[in-house]
Amino acid sequence: MPRKKKPVIEYRHYSLPIDFPVLLLSGERWKISDTRSEHLHFHNHLEIGICYSDSGIMEFQGEPVPFTAGDVTFIPRYLPHTTYSSPDTASLWSYLFFSPEELFQHSFKSVFSSFEPDLWAVTGKNCILNKEQYPKVYTLATSVVEELKQQKPYYQENAYGLLLSLYIELLRIHSTNEMLAEHEAEHSLRGDFVISPALEYITKNYMTSITIDSLAGLCHLSTTHFRRKFHEIMGAAPLEFLSRTRIEQACKQLKSTDDSILSISGQVGFHSISSFNRCFSRLMGESPKQWRKGAQAEAQPAKASILEFTGWV
Incomplete structure (x- = not known):
């Protein structure tokens, strides 16, 4: 009997606007x-989708879940999935991407890590919310999209409040299913996407000293196997991905603050200004000083884009 072919998993990196870190597609x-694509994909930010027309299937690691017009999807970062419409249709969507820690860091009084969805407790059925069953979720999601489209006075403030309410509502719904789903999700996800703990750790701790051995340990893999699996999925070595994450964060600081380049290099995890300058120039094609000057001169809010955006072409 032939061995079941493992799905190809593709990483899609979205760069958020710096001034208001919410991306609307x-x-x-x-x-x-x-x-139906043979490739699963995952994102570096939480994704909220709104289906406006037709129907189809979303797949989460072999689990097919139907969707229809009016559904809202709630997909944590690093959760592999794919979407395709019903035969002879092309469903219309809007997507919101954002990082809850970054956007809501001043809104939660308790430790924010407790508000993060547990990736291993998420199943496909929890990710698709029907308009009839969850009308509040649909109303909030569509209201955020309209605010970002129309950009009336104070639209960012209003969009922020709506998005915070939406996110809390989604977390409430998710938490009711978390314990029931945990065992099933652990078996369905860990096998093919075992590097997720390392990605989460880098995202939250990029400014600290990180070794490959420690990342491999988080994933319960040998260092050699971890290196191979990470490169297979991400198209880059673990420490290269860490460097890209640090430089992207540095770009945000260079654009949005007056902190010195020396200070920023330390804030994002570099131990010397020379190593920071070398890494920045290699990835961005110019020095931090040159990049900051160009970014501050732009009429539009800058994006700190390092990894190529593949999108849904």
């Missing part, structure tokens, strides 16, 4: 084909 371009 909307319009006619975001129609989803009825062709």
Whole structure:
């Protein structure tokens, strides 16, 4: 009997606007084909999707879950999935991407890590919320999209409040299913996407000293196996991904603060200004000083883009 072919998992990196770190993808371009992709993909930010028309299937590591017009999807970062429409249709979507820790860091009084969805307790059924069953979620999600589209006075303030309410509502719904789903999800996800703990750790601790051995330990893999698996999925070595994460954060600091380059290099985890300058120039094509000057001169809010955006072409 032939061995079941493992799915290809693709990393899609979205760069958020610095001044208001919420990315909206909307319009006619975001129609989803009825062709089923053999590739799963995952994102570096939490994704909220709104389906406006037609129906189809979302797959989460072999688990097919139907969707229909009016559904809202809630997909944590690093959760592999794919979407395709019903035959002879092309469902229309809008997508919101953001990092809850970054966006809501001043809104939660308790330790924010307790508000993060547990990736291993998420199943596909928890990720798709029907309009009839969850009308509040649909109303809040569509209201955020309209605010970001119309950009009326104070739209960012209003979008922030709506998005915070939406996120809390989604966490409440998720928490009711968490214990029931935990055992099933652990078996369905860990096998093919074992590097997720390392990605989460880098995202939250990029400013600290991190070794490959420690990342491999988080994933319960040998260092050699971890290196191979990480490169297979991410297309980059673990420490290269760490460097890219640090430089992206540095770009945000260079754009949005007056902190010195020396100070920023230390804030994002570099132990010397020379190593920071070398790494920055290699990834961004110019020195931190040159990049800051160009970013501050731009009329539009800058994006700190390092990894190529593949999108849904």
